[in-house]
Amino acid sequence: MEDMTTEISAADRLEDALSGRIDHSAVDAIADLSHQVSLQELTRLVHTSTPLQSAVLFRILDKDVAVAVFENLPPGYQAELLQNLREPEVADIVEGLDPDDRAELFGELPAGVVTQLMKGLDADERKMTTAVLGYPKSAIGRYMSPEVLSLHEDWTAAEAMEVVRARIDGPETVYLLPVVGPGRVLLGVVSLRNLIAADPDTPLSEMVRESITAHALTDREAASRDFLSHRLIAMPVVDQEERLVGILTMDDVLDIVDEEDAEDIARSSGSEPLDRSYLSSSIIRLVRSRIVWLLVLAVSAILTVQVLEVYEERLDQVVILALFIPLLTGTGGNTGNQAATTVTRALAVGEVRIRDLGRVIWRELRVGFLLGAVLGVLGFIVAGLVYGPAIGLVIGLTLLSVCIMAATVGGLMPIIAKRVGADPAVFSNPFISTFCDATGLILYFSIATAVLGLR
Missing domain, CATH: 3.10.580.10 (CBS-domain)
Structure with a gap:
């Protein structure tokens, strides 16, 4: 317990030293504290600090420790860190990497920098690195180690x-x-x-x-x-x-x-992954990772507004219907997202293949029916007691229909995405929510028109 407390204290003090003014005395303190901190904590500090702070800490580390820390960093951040280091330091670090790790790093660097770094490698290391770089970034050959004892x-x-x-x-x-x-x-x-x-x-x-x-x-x-x-x-x-x-x-x-x-x-949450830690990412980088998806969703949400505009006169006839719109759209979106997340995961681990499309649809139809039946009965009872049997029937039937539709679409879309070569996660939460909102409203007002006799 005492050793853990000491290490945590040293890590906190090192982080404070990096955050303050960095002069000769601060560099000495950082060097002393770096010897008291574990490799895991050093990696975290290099990854989450500002580029200047990371470069200062990295330069102070012993060569073996620096290479070990560097290997644990994401390739995108490795490339960024190299730009803040002196050329001799860069050469030592690159030489200490395994060929597969080196190839992954080179994939993030400009071609001119890669050419220069390759010249600094010995013939065997250059040959192995070139062999790995010959494979596409999406192929497993890019990540294998060519140094194999056969x-x-x-x-x-x-x-x-x-x-x-x-x-x-x-x-x-x-x-x-x-x-x-x-x-x-x-x-x-x-x-x-x-x-x-x-x-x-x-x-x-x-x-x-x-x-x-x-x-x-x-x-x-x-x-x-x-x-x-x-x-x-x-x-x-x-x-x-x-x-x-x-x-x-x-x-x-x-x-x-x-x-x-x-x-x-x-991507299932409507953003792009960051290539470095959250705390060390700039505000602009965070905005860029989210803004595109927000714009796409904002444009697609216009469809929902247009559906409401089409049924505006019927809302005027039975104003009480507007109270249930959030419930119905939320239920549809959540049901679709649950199905999409489950199928996306099953695709990723190989439990579901593209040829299983029919089986997935049949399963999700039944799942959606059972979910909708439970929610529909509950909705019928609650809404019927408060607003009358007719409104209760509309809500119950809509919940049943929305759950069947959303579960089926949620299970279908990831497989379609896989079939056309897109990322199944992209077709999960954001697009399915918008689709289910618009389609759910159409079902809602269609059922309300039939049951309540609206025109």
Whole structure:
């Protein structure tokens, strides 16, 4: 408890020192405090401070600590931080990154800067980085590590262990070892545990087991979800000819999934994801992430206003109908969003595919009916007791219809988005809410016209 209190205190004091005037005495204090703070807290401070404060703190850190902190930062912020550092510091940091992390960083930098940084790498590092950069940003090959320790099928367990001991510092992981044949064609994998426990004279061909693999051009999210669903610690990556080209590790998969989930959450809420922390993002950056969606939703909401204008005369006949509009539109939007969120998540983890469209519609029709029946009965009783049976019947039937419509549309839209190559999260909350508002009002006034005999 005392150590935790000391660390928290040191982190707070370091944050205060960075926020104040930075002179020679402040730099000495920052350097002293940085040695008392954990790597996690240093990463947080670099990520959430202003660009100037981040650069000052980063320059003070020891080289190994600085590289470790840098690796934990989002690629967009890494690129921004590099612009505030001196050229020798940049070269040291880039050289200390793994090829896959370096390629992800280069994807955020201008081409001229990338060319300059590539010149500073040795031939092997440049070759591996170039290989990873050759894949599209959406492909899993862009995030694999080309530094993979592979074993040959004709080796014995003893020979394989000698190679592992000699090269253990190079690869990103040695817990899962790919076994290759002629032409580096992947035959399977051997775990380090089984290799250690095996009889030294046992051929690897007798130990190799089939491996779950990913093709280098596979979509990064699909490959990452597959990785997690099989609870892997590493996954070999192959090309179209089944030749081993790299290996995917858990840390890369978690980064991809975190980024995809953050993007889905942001877009389903009507905004764009931030490429850096909230506190270190400028006001203009925050506005830009939200304004486009607000403009789109504002324009689409005009449809709702037009629907109300069409039925204005009927509202004048039964003014009490206007009181229930917020209830009905809110119920439709919430029901649609629930369905869309559920289906979007199911698409992301591979539980639902595009060809399951019919099954999803049928399920959501039944779900919407049951939800609408419960809410409709409740609405009929409450509204009927207060405003009369006719109004109660209108509200009950509308709630039933709105729930069926909203649940069906909410389940349908993400699959359509996936089919046309759009992000399913984009079709979730914002657009579904607007669609259900307008359609729900049409159902409401149509039912009211029929039940109440309006003209």
